[in-house]
Amino acid sequence: xxxxAPETGALEAVFEAAVAADERIEPRDWMPDAYRATLVRQIxxxxxxxxxxxxxxxxxxxRAPSLRRKAILMAKVQDxxxxxxxxxxxxxTLGTGRDELLDKLHAGRQRYSSIFNYPTLTWADVGAIxxxxxxxxxxxxxxxxxCSYGPYARAMVRICKEESxxxxxxYELLLALSRGTEAQHAMAQDAVNRWWWPSLMMFGPPDDxxxxxxxxxxxxxxxxxxxxxxxxFVDICVPQAESLGLTLPDxxxxxxxxxxxxxxxxxxxxxxxxVLRGNGPCNEQRITQRRRAHEEGxxxxxxxxxxxxxHAAEHGEAxx
Amino acid sequence: xxxxxxTPATVPAQAHATAALSLxxxxxxxxxxxxxxxxxxxxxEEEVALANIALDLLGQARVLLSLVGDEDExxxxxxxxxxxxxxxxxxxxxxxxxxxxxxxYFSVYQQLLYEQLAADAGSPFAPIAAKAVKEVAYHRxxxxxxxxxxxxxxxxxxxxxxxxxxALWRFTGELFEPVEGLSVDRDALRDGWLTTVTDAxxxxxxxxxxxxxxxxxxxxxxxxxxxTEPFGRMLAEMQHLHRSHPGATW
Numbered sequence: 001x002x003x004x005a006p007e008t009g010a011l012e013a014v015f016e017a018a019v020a021a022d023e024r025i026e027p028r029d030w031m032p033d034a035y036r037a038t039l040v041r042q043i044x045x046x047x048x049x050x051x052x053x054x055x056x057x058x059x060x061x062x063r064a065p066s067l068r069r070k071a072i073l074m075a076k077v078q079d080x081x082x083x084x085x086x087x088x089x090x091x092x093t094l095g096t097g098r099d100e101l102l103d104k105l106h107a108g109r110q111r112y113s114s115i116f117n118y119p120t121l122t123w124a125d126v127g128a129i130x131x132x133x134x135x136x137x138x139x140x141x142x143x144x145x146x147c148s149y150g151p152y153a154r155a156m157v158r159i160c161k162e163e164s165x166x167x168x169x170x171y172e173l174l175l176a177l178s179r180g181t182e183a184q185h186a187m188a189q190d191a192v193n194r195w196w197w198p199s200l201m202m203f204g205p206p207d208d209x210x211x212x213x214x215x216x217x218x219x220x221x222x223x224x225x226x227x228x229x230x231x232x233f234v235d236i237c238v239p240q241a242e243s244l245g246l247t248l249p250d251x252x253x254x255x256x257x258x259x260x261x262x263x264x265x266x267x268x269x270x271x272x273x274x275v276l277r278g279n280g281p282c283n284e285q286r287i288t289q290r291r292r293a294h295e296e297g298x299x300x301x302x303x304x305x306x307x308x309x310x311h312a313a314e315h316g317e318a319x320x
Numbered sequence: 321x322x323x324x325x326x327t328p329a330t331v332p333a334q335a336h337a338t339a340a341l342s343l344x345x346x347x348x349x350x351x352x353x354x355x356x357x358x359x360x361x362x363x364x365e366e367e368v369a370l371a372n373i374a375l376d377l378l379g380q381a382r383v384l385l386s387l388v389g390d391e392d393e394x395x396x397x398x399x400x401x402x403x404x405x406x407x408x409x410x411x412x413x414x415x416x417x418x419x420x421x422x423x424x425y426f427s428v429y430q431q432l433l434y435e436q437l438a439a440d441a442g443s444p445f446a447p448i449a450a451k452a453v454k455e456v457a458y459h460r461x462x463x464x465x466x467x468x469x470x471x472x473x474x475x476x477x478x479x480x481x482x483x484x485x486x487a488l489w490r491f492t493g494e495l496f497e498p499v500e501g502l503s504v505d506r507d508a509l510r511d512g513w514l515t516t517v518t519d520a521x522x523x524x525x526x527x528x529x530x531x532x533x534x535x536x537x538x539x540x541x542x543x544x545x546x547x548t549e550p551f552g553r554m555l556a557e558m559q560h561l562h563r564s565h566p567g568a569t570w
Contacts, residue, residue, distance in 0.1 A: 051364065058358035065562040066392045066570040067348075067385075070355070071378050077358050078371035084364055098364075123561055173570075181568050289359065297362020299480070300416045303473025304363075310472065 019220050024150035027093040035219055039149050040094050041110070042221065044101045047087035048112035050080045052105075052286050056120040057129060065123060072169055073126060079162045086155040093151045106291045113137075114272070115202050117280030124177055124184075124191035130170015131244075132192070132199040132237070138163045139233045140203065143223035171240065178245045185245075192241070193249040200264075201272045203230040234262050335501030336444055337388045338404065342499045342543055343445070344384030345405035348395060349551075350426060351377035352558055353413055362416050369462055373423070376455040383448055396562035400545075400552050407542040408491035410551040414484065417470055417477070421484035423463035424520060429495045431456045432512045436504045443503065464520045471524025478525065485521065486529045493533030497540030 011030040018025060025031055054077050061077065064070035088098040104110040115133055120126065141163065144156040177188035204210055204226040216222035224232075234253075241248050252265035274280070354374035361367040385391040408426055413419045434456055437449035470481040496510040521528050541547075562570075 051367075054359045054367070061355045061358050062352065062557050063561045065396070065565070065568075067378065067382050067395055069570050071375060071382070074355055074358070074371055074375055074378065078368055078375070081364055081367035081371065085368070088364070176570060180570075181565060183565060184568055293360045293362070296360075297416065299474065299476050300362035300366075300470070303477030304469045305473075306477075307469040307473045 019148050022146075022148075022220070024153065025148050026150045034215070035221075036094050038216060038219070038221060039152065040091055040096050042216075043087055043091045043094070043152055044096070044104070044110050045112060047084050047091060047101065048105045048110060049116065050084040050087060052112040052116045052290060054080045055286055055289060056116055056118070056282075057126055059120050060123060060126050063123070064126075069173070076130075076166050076169065079166070083159050083162070086158065090149075090151040090155045102294065106287070106294060108278075108287065111276075112286075113202060114275045114280065115198050116286060117275050117283045118195070118198050119281050121194075122187050122191060124174065124187040125195070127170045127173035127177060127188065128191035128195040130166050130168075131174055131240070132170075132195045133202070134163050134167040134170060135237065136199045136202040136233050138167055139229050139236070143229075146220075146223060148220040171244070174244055174246065188244075189246050192246050196249050197267065197271075198275075200230055200234070200267055201269075203227070203233065205269065205272070231261050234264050238262050337501070339445070339499055339501030340384045340387040341394070342404040342502070344381045344388070344394075345403050346409050346426075346430070347377040347384065348381035349403070349405045349554070350409040350422075351375075351381060352554065353409065353411075353422075354419075356413055357419070366416075370419075373459050373462065376452075376459065380448070380452045380455070387444075392562065396559045400547055400555055402545060403542075403547065403551070403555075404545065405542050405547075406491070406494045407548050407551075408488065408494065410542070410547060410554060411488060411491065412550050414487075415480060416466075417480040417484035418487065420463055420466040420470060421481070421488050423459065424467050424485075424517065425488060425492050425495070427456055427460040427463050428513055428516045428520075429492075429509070431460050432509050432516075433504060436509065437502075440503070445502075467520050467526070468524045471521070471526040481524065482526050485526060486531065489529035489531055489533060490535055494540055494542055497543060499543055 012032060015025065015029070015031055015035075018029070025035075057073060057080075058077050061070065061073055064073050088101060091101060092098065101110065105112065115136075120129065138160060141156055141160050145153055145160055147153040147156065174188050174192070177184040179185075204213075207213065207225045207227045210226050213222060213225060217225070237248065238253065238255075250265045252263065254263055256263045275283070278284075351374045354370050354377070357370045357374075358367065361370055381395075382391050385394045388394060408422060411418070411422060431453060434449040434453040437443050437445045438453050440446055443449070467481065470477040472478070492513075495513070496506050498506065518528050
């Protein structure tokens with residue numbers, strides 16, 4: 001159905017009023033094409049991050065040093081697959097299916113969070129990912145529970161609950177290492193040293209360089225700026241690092257009484273852009289594994305589809 | 321033949337320990353193999369399902385090993401020859417069809433075994449089996465459905481599934497060897513297993529393998545601590561971090 005210009009104007013007014021009144025936009029509601037496109041891009045990137053994000057942690061499932069830790073880690077990686085499922089479903093409500101989004105991921109036309117292009121080199125990295133990476137993700141994602149698009153906001157409520165558990169398990173894992181043997185403590189500190197700066201980069205470029213921010217803020221897809229969220233995260237982490245008995249690798253990190261926040265050192269945005277461009281330590285490895293799993297699984301998906309078709313036909317004949 | 325069922329009081333503690341280790345190691349090792357799928361599954365739903373089964377099995381393993389001693393010492397500090405799992409569960413994942421064939425053979429066995437144990441009020445394993453059998457019923461359902469889809473899917477999936485069933489068939493005889501400390505009706509177990517597996521394979525338009533169910537010298541070998549070559553590598557990966565930090569807690 002095509003709409004004429006005056007009709008579109010009226011629909012747009014209804015949409016704008018709903019957003020202004022903090023009402024939820026639902027899949028059957030009219031929405032501007034650009035709003036839909038922005039949401040698909042953001043939800044897809046989030047879904048892709050969940051499934052690519054399984055890789056660095058799954059890297060340690062087979063080496064987890066106790067059965068309790070192994071169970072926790074397997075459950076966590078499973079949760080991420082589940083988050084991927086909710087998010088691909090949320091994108092589907094906007095008219096874009098999972099297959100299409102996966103094809104775009106595999107073709108390099110859609111992104112996932114750059115943080116997963118860093119390697120997990122020791123067991124402590126599992127803790128650092130939980131504490132810092134999931135911690136940063138929660139800081140980013142809690143405001144999304146109030147996002148103007150209903151299905152995304154509702155998926156985020158559930159995801160944030162689970163992410164909060166992940167963050168706590170990471171903290172608890174690091175605490176055990178920090179209070180453990182000298183070698184375990186050193187392992188924890190080394191992991192925090194490597195993951196701290198990439199975690200700060202997870203909030204995206206500074207506000208004055210962020211390409212998508214202002215329109216997303218106006219549409220209430222996004223509620224806070226990148227720099228606001230980054231500051232909030234730093235302020236949360238500093239006392240937690242102290243409780244852990246670990247240090248954060250930033251000589252410029254100090255409390256600023258006047259601002260009521262922690263000042264912190266300059267982020268290496270060249271590194272951020274390099275990793276984004278594909279030159280991170282694991283970009284190639286991550287996407288290659290994802291593509292391989294997809295390609296090697298093609299015959300399984302085809303078999304399931306063929307079986308379903310055959311048996312749907314039988315059922316149809318039986319009831320005809 | 322119905323095996324005599326000794327009461328717990330008459331079973332020596334050592335025999336109980338052997339039985340607990342056998343069942344616990346089966347669950348531990350299969351859980352580990354399924355955990356290797358994380359990030360590699362053919363479809364997102366199977367990432368969730370395989371991890372779910374792995375988690376159930378790991379939970380069972382922890383309870384069973386804890387009957388014998390410290391779960392981590394048993395999992396991480398035993399040498400290969402001290403593991404009591406059947407060789408079936410240690411077989412590498414192979415393609416998805418091999419994993420499903422392994423799941424079908426093992427979950428049908430485990431469900432029938434646990435049903436017997438759960439029904440035997442005198443068995444020290446009755447409470448554990450009663451809980452686990454509910455989980456295992458789901459594992460079996462998952463394996464049967466995939467056997468159907470792969471067997472009756474495309475020509476490629478059909479031939480892959482048949483190859484997988486054939487390849488793992490020789491590891492199935494060991495499931496029915498006696499286990500010290502475990503009183504079960506082994507004939508009923510074997511008959512029930514064969515009936516169920518035959519039915520699933522037939523419905524999937526596949527052929528029941530006709531080779532021997534046991535290799536000449538390997539009868540019951542896993543239960544006696546004789547394993548296959550891939551198992552040593554699996555344990556090396558599983559144990560290395562724990563062993564690198566003697567006495568550490570995690």
